[in-house]
Amino acid sequence: MPREKWQPPPDVLARIGKVPDVALARECGVSQATITTRRNEMGIPPATVKPRTGPRGPNKRIAIREEARAVIEAARPVSGGMLVPFDLFARLAASVFGSPTPTHTHTQE
Numbered sequence: 001m002p003r004e005k006w007q008p009p010p011d012v013l014a015r016i017g018k019v020p021d022v023a024l025a026r027e028c029g030v031s032q033a034t035i036t037t038r039r040n041e042m043g044i045p046p047a048t049v050k051p052r053t054g055p056r057g058p059n060k061r062i063a064i065r066e067e068a069r070a071v072i073e074a075a076r077p078v079s080g081g082m083l084v085p086f087d088l089f090a091r092l093a094a095s096v097f098g099s100p101t102p103t104h105t106h107t108q109e
Helices: 010-015 021-028 032-041 058-074 086-097
Strands: 076-078 081-083
Touching: 010 021, 021 032, 058 086
Parallel strands: none
Antiparallel strands: 076 081
């Protein structure tokens, strides 16, 4: 005996194609394939997800690239590797990991 076709509630029907299929599937307790199949049957294109901008989107990648370039340009060869000024390294680390720039500075004695 064939299984009954899932009938989405009216509020879910109104959001098909406006919300990603996976989000609706989780909310309704059905598979993503169920939502995708229903959306395709209705002739509705998938929801588009806007690319992230700001602290974790393309702008962050550009900022990190610029910080990395500054570190590379300031590095100088030493025995066994490269020496990078601490302040530039700390700024790069803050850009990559999102942590505040450390206030601790290393002093040589």
